[in-house]
Amino acid sequence: MDTCRDVSELVSRAMDTRLTLVERGRVRLHLLFCAACRRFERQVALLRWGARRLGRGQ
Amino acid sequence: MKSPGVPGLTPEQLPGYRPALLRYARLQVRDAAVAEDLVQSTLLAALGGLAGFRGESSPATWLTGILRRQIIDHFRRSAREAPLPCGDEEDPEDAAALIDRLFARDGHWVTPPASWPDPADSHRQEAFLAVLEACLQGLAGRAGQVFALREILELEPEEICKDLGLSQSNYWVLMHRARLRLRQCVERGWLADGKD
Numbered sequence A: 001m002d003t004c005r006d007v008s009e010l011v012s013r014a015m016d017t018r019l020t021l022v023e024r025g026r027v028r029l030h031l032l033f034c035a036a037c038r039r040f041e042r043q044v045a046l047l048r049w050g051a052r053r054l055g056r057g058q
Numbered sequence B: 001m002k003s004p005g006v007p008g009l010t011p012e013q014l015p016g017y018r019p020a021l022l023r024y025a026r027l028q029v030r031d032a033a034v035a036e037d038l039v040q041s042t043l044l045a046a047l048g049g050l051a052g053f054r055g056e057s058s059p060a061t062w063l064t065g066i067l068r069r070q071i072i073d074h075f076r077r078s079a080r081e082a083p084l085p086c087g088d089e090e091d092p093e094d095a096a097a098l099i100d101r102l103f104a105r106d107g108h109w110v111t112p113p114a115s116w117p118d119p120a121d122s123h124r125q126e127a128f129l130a131v132l133e134a135c136l137q138g139l140a141g142r143a144g145q146v147f148a149l150r151e152i153l154e155l156e157p158e159e160i161c162k163d164l165g166l167s168q169s170n171y172w173v174l175m176h177r178a179r180l181r182l183r184q185c186v187e188r189g190w191l192a193d194g195k196d
Helices: A002-015 A021-033 A037-057 B011-028 B032-048 B061-080 B095-103 B122-139 B139-151 B155-166 B169-194
Strands: none
Touching: A002 A021, A002 B169, A021 A037, A037 B122, A037 B169, B011 B032, B011 B061, B011 B122, B011 B155, B032 B061, B032 B155, B061 B139, B061 B155, B095 B169, B122 B139, B122 B155, B122 B169, B139 B155, B139 B169, B155 B169
């Protein structure tokens, strides 16, 4: 079973590249049981949304 | 004098855009003096290219586009002058130290990410963006540069690796580090603020 440390890294990487099938499975399984990493995933997406908004001067 | 035929933008108006441009530059360039220089050369480039401004976009958008190029070029230059494969001299904390601080030995979060307020309503959105802007300004080193290129300037990862001479795995490490730091900074600033 993956740790939060491993999964947070995969979640971050998934923002920029498509993970392998196995990696996606590992992430999904972990997120099923881990609220902290589910939050991390949402927050990373929110950081992207916010940075783009600032970058577009909105 | 060049004003005829240039709708909406005269040389006299250019300095008025300086504060907004500086704010934009400071999102991405940590060194205030460098940000000033970039804005200065943007305004000079704009002055020289005023005849090319056709008013198809707003002056602010046009000027930001010029500044965007200046910032990307600046990052490219600094990557050439100080090629740091992954290490980060200006960075007080390397990746391993950051990971060790945020994660316990067993791989769990030391402080698990808190639940953030839903930023759907516009008041919260503004608060979130204000905190994020401050956090971006404090994001140090190459991780900060890479994050800015990717998320603010919206370059593709391949392009960034090529420009900065990074391997793919260096890139991922830097982005992950930037995200971990930013997340923590936003959480501190936003939740501490959002008690009302």
